[in-house]
Amino acid sequence: MTRDSYLVGLIGSGIGPSLSPALHEREADRQGLRYVYRLIDIDVLGAAPQAVGDLVRAARDLGFDGLNITHPCKQLVIEHLDALSPQAEALGAVNTVVFEGGRAVGHNTDVTGFAASFARGLPDVPLERVVQLGAGGAGAAVAHATLTLGAGRVTVVDALPERAAQLAAALNAHFGEGRAAAAGHDRLPELLAHADGVVHATPTGMAAHPGLPFPAGLLRPGLWVAEVVYRPLETELLRSARALGCATLDGGGMAVFQAVDAFRLFTGREPDSARMLADIAELAGAVPVPE
Numbered sequence: 001m002t003r004d005s006y007l008v009g010l011i012g013s014g015i016g017p018s019l020s021p022a023l024h025e026r027e028a029d030r031q032g033l034r035y036v037y038r039l040i041d042i043d044v045l046g047a048a049p050q051a052v053g054d055l056v057r058a059a060r061d062l063g064f065d066g067l068n069i070t071h072p073c074k075q076l077v078i079e080h081l082d083a084l085s086p087q088a089e090a091l092g093a094v095n096t097v098v099f100e101g102g103r104a105v106g107h108n109t110d111v112t113g114f115a116a117s118f119a120r121g122l123p124d125v126p127l128e129r130v131v132q133l134g135a136g137g138a139g140a141a142v143a144h145a146t147l148t149l150g151a152g153r154v155t156v157v158d159a160l161p162e163r164a165a166q167l168a169a170a171l172n173a174h175f176g177e178g179r180a181a182a183a184g185h186d187r188l189p190e191l192l193a194h195a196d197g198v199v200h201a202t203p204t205g206m207a208a209h210p211g212l213p214f215p216a217g218l219l220r221p222g223l224w225v226a227e228v229v230y231r232p233l234e235t236e237l238l239r240s241a242r243a244l245g246c247a248t249l250d251g252g253g254m255a256v257f258q259a260v261d262a263f264r265l266f267t268g269r270e271p272d273s274a275r276m277l278a279d280i281a282e283l284a285g286a287v288p289v290p291e
Helices: 020-030 049-061 086-091 109-121 137-148 161-175 185-194 236-243 252-267 273-283
Strands: 005-012 034-041 066-069 096-100 103-107 129-133 153-157 180-183 197-200 224-227
Touching: 005 020, 005 049, 005 252, 020 034, 020 252, 020 273, 049 066, 049 096, 066 252, 086 103, 086 109, 086 137, 096 252, 103 252, 109 137, 109 252, 129 137, 129 185, 137 153, 137 161, 137 197, 153 161, 153 185, 161 180, 180 185, 224 236, 252 273
Parallel strands: 005 034, 005 066, 129 153, 129 197, 153 180, 197 224
Antiparallel strands: 066 096, 096 103
C-alpha cells in the first residue's frame, strides 16, 4: 500500500538555519504528501553529541520514518544502527537513517549529493591534483565523491592532522595506494600553487563562521573552487575566486542532491531535482528567508 504520510527529522548541533525542512516539505507538498520535518537540535536540548543514539531510539519509538544526521553526529551515530549501506560503511559516516521494520539502517547521501552537484556544475574541469580542506563527516563524503569522479590524487588538509591522516589512509584503502595524502596547513601555498582545484569542506564561510579558510592571495586564475557551505550560497571564498575568473561550485547543489536522495530513501518516491534546485536558490538567496 502506498503511504502518503511521513514524519522525519534532523539531528545535529546549531541546526536552526537548516533549509532541509523547507526543501523536503515543499517537494512533498507538490507530490500531495503529508510530510512533517522536525529539527532535533542537541544544543537546544542541552544534549551532548554522544546522545545521538538515545535520540535515534526515541525517534524510532515515536514513529518517525527516518532521520537526517549532521555535524557533529555523523560518525557517532554508527554504533547505534542495525545496518549500514555499503557507501556509509566505506565512509564511516552516516547522514540518513531509515527505519525499516523496527531496524535503523544508515546511509550516506552526501557522497552521491556532492558527486551529482559536481558533475552538473563543473563537468569538464581537470581532476589530476585536488586539494581538500576539511576531514570531518562532510569532508570524508566529498573526498570519496571526488575520487569516485576520477580525481587522480586528493590531498587532505585539516586543523587536526591526525584526522586528515586517518581520512587519507581510509581513502587509499578504498581507492588504491597513492590516491590520497594528508598535509598540514603550512603546505597550502605550495599545494594550491600546483593544484587543479580545491574543495572546501569546513564550516568557515557559514553565517556563524564568516571569513576565508585560507588567504585569498593563494587563489589564482585557472584554479577551480568547490564549496560545501550553502548558507550563504556565495561565501567569501567563492566571491574571491569568481573575482579572479575561477570556475566555481557553490554548496547549494550538494544540499539539494543529498536531500533528493534522502527523500527517495524516506518515501520511495522520485523527487524533482530541478524544482528543488529552484527552491534552494530562492531559500538561500540574497534575501533573508524567515526560518
